Amino acid sequence: MFTRMKNWLLPKKESDHSHEVEPIVASLTLMLEVAWADQDISNDEKQIILVALKETFEQTTDEAEDLFEKAVSLHKDSVGSYQYTKLVNEQFSYEDKKEIIFILWQIAHSDQQIDQWEEYTIRKLADLLHVDHSDFIDGKLRTKQKN
Secondary structure (H helix, E strand, O other): OHHHHHHHHOOOOOOOHHHOOOHHHHHHHHHHHHHOOOOOOOHHHHHHHHHHHHHOOOOOHHHHHHHHHHHHHHHHHOOOOHHHHHHHHHHOOHHHHHHHHHHHHHHHOOOOOOOHHHHHHHHHHHHHOOOOHHHHHHHHHHHHHHO
16 A cells, blocks of 8 residues: 555656657647637648648658647647647757747638737746847747738
8 A cells, every 4th residue: 555655755767758758749739729728720830830830840741640630639638838838948959949939820810810819828838948139029920921
């Protein structure tokens, strides 16, 4: 009985899901967080994510599709974004994180309007990724200029 209680009280070994997630999948899960902010992942949002995987992360079409499906599965089971932002913070440079914020804005703007929940989600993720507010705004402006 005490062994069971001891096992329950002691911290778990380093086998939780955050250590099993690839950094690209972690950033992809954040992208899905924005796409899902309005409770719907549109085909346009999916296409922007797949293009980002191919161009920014240099993945083939098949690799991008596989990573997307893996991230969708993780996102469905996820209870928050902290474990993913933590991994991105550990593995990516500041410039990389600014690029992720820019991609998040592209996802939000895919339907030519930015939903309030999408903007809130991007703001929250930018804070968790330690991206300066000026770079957060810059990403938004770059997105609007691009479209």
